[in-house]
Amino acid sequence: MTSLQLVQIELLADTQLLTGLKQQLVDTAAAAGWSGDDLNRFELVVEEAVINIMLYAYPEGGGSLTVNLWQAEDHALHLQLQDQGPPFNPLEPRELDLSAALEERSIGGLGVHLVQSLSDGMAYQREGGSNLLELVFRRRAAADDDV
DSSP states (O other): OOEEEEEEEEEEOOGGGHHHHHHHHHHHHHHTTOOHHHHHHHHHHHHHHHHHHHHHTOTTSOOEEEEEEEEETTSOEEEEEEEOSSOOOTTSOOOOOTTSOGGGSOSSOHHHHHHHHHSSEEEEEEETTEEEEEEEEOOOOGGGGGO
């Protein structure tokens, strides 16, 4: 199966660069034919995943983030985020009590849950001192275009 590389960029893991990166990825997805709820879902996941890497992979600042976006032959979007922070596998089971009152919940954990819920596939590997997170997005809202 062939794929079409859409974006490949390396940038500083600086939260001030999040808006520009997110806009570039969203614009690219839109140019690839994504729209409506699917595009909104993609944007939300990009923001959550990237901000978590920027804040937690490099708590002292510095560091870089490599972003690759490609479209597979089946039109699914694949987003790979690579950082050199400490190992962090978001696929490892975590205790998350969504039924507890907000005041009783511990901080953290909802971002991973959100990313898993809104993406259509998620893979992680640790390779050569890097975290590699791959997220897959498939169109869900075919009715969007009819509205």
